[in-house]
Each structure stands twice: as structure tokens, then as C-alpha cells.
Amino acid sequence: MKIAVIGTGYVGLTSGACLAKIGHQVICVDNNAEKVAMLNRGIMPIYEPGLKEIIDEGVNAKRLFFTTDIKKAVKESTVCFIAVGTPPLENGEPDLTYVENVVQDIAANMDDYRLIVEKSTVPVQTGSWIRKTVERYCRADVQFDVASNPEFLREGSAVKDFLYPDRIVIGVETERAREIMCEIYRPLNAPIIVTDIASAELIKHASNAFLAMKISFINAVAVLCEAVGADVQLVADGVGMDKRIGRAFLDAGVGYGGFCFPKDLRAFIRIAEKLGYDFQLLKEVEKINEATKQRFVQKIRGALWNLKNKNIGILGLSFKPNTDDMRFAPSIDIIKALLAEGANVRAYDPQAMANARRIFPEIELCNSAEAAAQNADLLAIVTEWDEFKKLDLARIKSRMRLPIICDGRNIYDRARLESLGFTYIGMGR
Numbered sequence: 412m413k414i415a416v417i418g419t420g421y422v423g424l425t426s427g428a429c430l431a432k433i434g435h436q437v438i439c440v441d442n443n444a445e446k447v448a449m450l451n452r453g454i455m456p457i458y459e460p461g462l463k464e465i466i467d468e469g470v471n472a473k474r475l476f477f478t479t480d481i482k483k484a485v486k487e488s489t490v491c492f493i494a495v496g497t498p499p500l501e502n503g504e505p506d507l508t509y510v511e512n513v514v515q516d517i518a519a520n521m522d523d524y525r526l527i528v529e530k531s532t533v534p535v536q537t538g539s540w541i542r543k544t545v546e547r548y549c550r551a552d553v554q555f556d557v558a559s560n561p562e563f564l565r566e567g568s569a570v571k572d573f574l575y576p577d578r579i580v581i582g583v584e585t586e587r588a589r590e591i592m593c594e595i596y597r598p599l600n601a602p603i604i605v606t607d608i609a610s611a612e613l614i615k616h617a618s619n620a621f622l623a624m625k626i627s628f629i630n631a632v633a634v635l636c637e638a639v640g641a642d643v644q645l646v647a648d649g650v651g652m653d654k655r656i657g658r659a660f661l662d663a664g665v666g667y668g669g670f671c672f673p674k675d676l677r678a679f680i681r682i683a684e685k686l687g688y689d690f691q692l693l694k695e696v697e698k699i700n701e702a703t704k705q706r707f708v709q710k711i712r713g714a715l716w717n718l719k720n721k722n723i724g725i726l727g728l729s730f731k732p733n734t735d736d737m738r739f740a741p742s743i744d745i746i747k748a749l750l751a752e753g754a755n756v757r758a759y760d761p762q763a764m765a766n767a768r769r770i771f772p773e774i775e776l777c778n779s780a781e782a783a784a785q786n787a788d789l790l791a792i793v794t795e796w797d798e799f800k801k802l803d804l805a806r807i808k809s810r811m812r813l814p815i816i817c818d819g820r821n822i823y824d825r826a827r828l829e830s831l832g833f834t835y836i837g838m839g840r
């Protein structure tokens with residue numbers, strides 16, 4: 412199959428590389444010339460485990476190409492995946508102008524049948540807007556189909572998630588589109604659910620909203636655990652063993668972040684509002700998430716009294732482990748709150764340092780966890796990188812001014828830390 416993937420970010424680049432890996436001829440397009448030039452030089456613009464290897468494989472097999480030329484990509488492909496960003500606007504709605512621009516470009520360059528696939532996360536009914544836009548801007552008399560194929564990959568395990576998905580969701584209007592989509596994914600041998608376009612669009616938003624709800628739910632339970640001296644991890648284990656509930660996404664922490672959950676939840680609330688439904692349940696999920704971040708800062712305050720001129724070491728800046736992505740990371744709100752109270756912040760992350768430098772030029776970025784612990788009055792764990800689980804904590808302690816650890820991800824065992832002489836503060840336990 413000849414495929415163009417437009418937008419070469421976390422989703423587009425992974426999708427393009429994986430589609431090439433399973434045998435398709437793929438052209439990845441991005442209007443960021445610098446990114447395309449890097450990719451053409453074999454340099455990765457993002458950190459994602461295992462991605463470089465399959466990109467190299469696709470490029471060497473001449474099945475994967477990178478270009479800024481959307482015209483050429485559309486002309487040479489039967490299927491055009493749209494994987495551009497849909498960032499949030501002030502009012503919570505996603506900005507769909509990138510999607511519209513790409514659809515206009517596709518329409519203007521179609522010279523034969525094309526299947527246009529929404530891969531970006533978009534509000535329900537975007538499919539009909541895509542159809543209308545193509546009809547308006549397509550000059551040739553050609554047939555086309557629109558399909559929705561939302562992406563569920565997670566940063567940090569994107570390649571594995573794409574190649575071994577729980578399910579593939581395909582929303583289509585015609586048999587021809589259904590056949591093409593199923594053919595594209597046939598080599599994956601994964602369960603496929605075929606629906607109408609609106610249902611597929613809703614599946615994506617409903618899934619992310621449900622996962623965010625699980626996280627806020629357990630963070631609310633964590634508050635109760637603290638009040639009575641229970642352990643939220645044990646509670647989550649017991650609850651999660653029920654197959655109807657499941658253990659995943661029941662880890663109490665500093666709240667969810669990233670480019671998907673916060674924006675997709677807000678978008679879903681707005682979509683519901685526009686359709687005449689006040690989705691209060693999801694508004695509460697958002698509120699709990701904000702409160703969770705504030706509670707973490709409150710714990711630090713509770714340990715240090717005044718934060719002014721206190722040295723706080725932060726371990727973990729990316730919104731989750733195994734990625735360099737800091738978009739809407741909880742670390743950002745937490746660090747801002749600490750800085751606002753006059754704390755001196757020193758931070759370290761295994762992969763997100765370049766992004767951190769752009770976001771926080773004023774804080775001291777360190778090249779190791781030990782360096783971030785130097786002279787610290789408190790060390791805060793914000794992202795649960797494996798590297799932090801394996802730290803030599805005795806050495807860390809010897810570097811610190813006060814041996815206090817505020818473990819925002821519950822990665823350490825309280826008894827062990829206390830036996831090492833730390834004051835240990837966890838989340839919900």
C-alpha cells in the first residue's frame with residue numbers, strides 16, 4: 412500500500428515507521444523543514460525507545476521517506492494519514508486549523524481516488540468537516556473516502572503499542588474504505604473494530620477520559636488513605652484484582668499530564684457542552700487532577716515550612732518515564748509553584764533536559780540525580796523513571812542538606828528509606 416503520513420511527531424513518525432516495517436511504502440511529511448532534514452540525516456527529533464532502529468530499517472529498505480513536499484506525497488500515495496497536532500485553545504477546544512490546512516492541501520493535490528484518514532485526536536464530527544473541505548477544495552473530479560483511525564499508542568512504548576495494539580479502531584462510510592484500512596493493518600494480526608466515523612471518533616475521547624478518570628479516582632482515594640493511615644497501593648491492588656476494574660491506571664501520584672489526557676479531557680467536556688450535555692463527571696476529574704498537583708506542593712511545604720530560599724531537588728521532568736516530552740507535564744506546575752514561593756530548584760531528567768531548558772531557563776538543570784540532590788533540603792520524585800528506582804540512596808543522602816524525600820510516584824519503600832535515615836513522604840500511604 413502507498414501511504415502518506417502527514418505530521419511527523421510522536422504519532423506520525425511512529426505510525427509511518429511502523430507502517431513501513433509491516434511492508435508498506437510510506438512517505439512521512441512535515442512542514443518543519445528542520446525536523447525533516449534531521450530525519451533525512453538519520454537523526455531522531457524525539458526520544459522514543461526502539462524507534463530509531465525501525466526508521467533505519469525502513470529507510471534502508473527504501474520503504475520509508477521523509478519530505479516537506481506534501482504535494483508529491485499526496486500524488487504518490489493512495490492513503491493519506493493526518494497526524495498533525497491538535498493543541499488546545501484557551502477555551503479548551505482543540506485547534507483544528509492544522510488538520511484543515513492539511514485537508515486543503517490533500518484536496519488540492521488529489522488526482523485520483525484517495526482515502527483520507529484522521530489519525531490525530533479530533534472531536535466527533537470532524538470526519539464530516541473533512542469530507543466537506545475536500546469537496547470544496549478538490550479541483551479534480553475524483554472519488555475519495557474519509558476514515559477515522561484514532562491512535563492509542565503511549566509515548567515511551569509507542570513502537571510496541573503500535574505493533575501490538577489491544578485493538579485497532581476503524582471508522583468508515585464505505586466498503587472500499589473498510590477494505591483498504593483492514594488491508595493496511597492485516598500484517599499486525601490484531602483485533603479490529605470497524606464502526607461508523609462518529610463512533611470511532613468518540614471511542615478515542617471516551618477511552619482517554621476513562622483512563623484520566625481512573626487516575627483521578629485513585630488520587631481521591633489516596634486522600635482518604637492518608638487520613639486513616641491506609642496504603643493506597645494496597646487498596647489499588649485489591650481493587651484492581653477485580654477483572655471488571657483492572658489494576659492499570661490505578662497508581663496514585665502527582666496527577667496526569669502529557670499532550671493527550673489534559674487536552675483530550677478538556678476537548679471532550681467542550682464537545683459535550685456543544686452537544687447540550689454538561690459532563691460534570693469529567694469536570695470533577697480535572698479538578699481532582701489540579702488539586703493533586705497542589706497537594707504535592709503542600710506536602711513539600713508541610714515538610715519544609717517556608718519554601719523561600721530552600722533548595723529543592725526535582726527528579727523527573729517528562730510527563731511520564733521513557734519519553735523526553737514535557738508538554739503539560741505535572742513537573743511544570745509543580746516547579747512553577749515552588750519558584751513562586753522563592754525556592755531554589757535544581758532538576759534532573761534522563762531525557763527531557765533539552766525541553767526543560769526551553770521551559771525553565773531560570774532553574775539549575777543538573778546532569779545526574781546525585782547532582783540534583785546536592786545540598787537539597789528535600790528531594791521530590793516527580794516522574795517514575797527506572798533510573799530513580801535504582802539510585803544509591805545512601806550516596807544521595809550524603810549529598811543532601813536534609814534527608815527528606817517527597818515521593819510523588821510512590822517508587823520507594825517507606826521502611827527501607829526510614830531505615831536509611833530519610834524522612835519519607837509518599838502519596839496516599
Ligand code: NAD
Nearest residue numbers: 418419420421422441442443495496497509531532562566
Ligand atoms: P506532535 O506535535 O509531536 O506532531 C505534530 C507534527 O505535525 C509536528 O511535527 C508538526 O510540525 C506537524 N505539522 C503541523 N502542521 C503541519 C502541516 N500543515 N503539514 C505537515 N506537518 C504539519 O504531535 P503528536 O504528539 O504526534 O500528536 C499528533 C496527534 O495525535 C494529536 O492530535 C494528538 O492528540 C494525537 N495523539 C497523540 C498521542 C501521543 O502520545 N503523543 C497519542 C495518541 C494520539
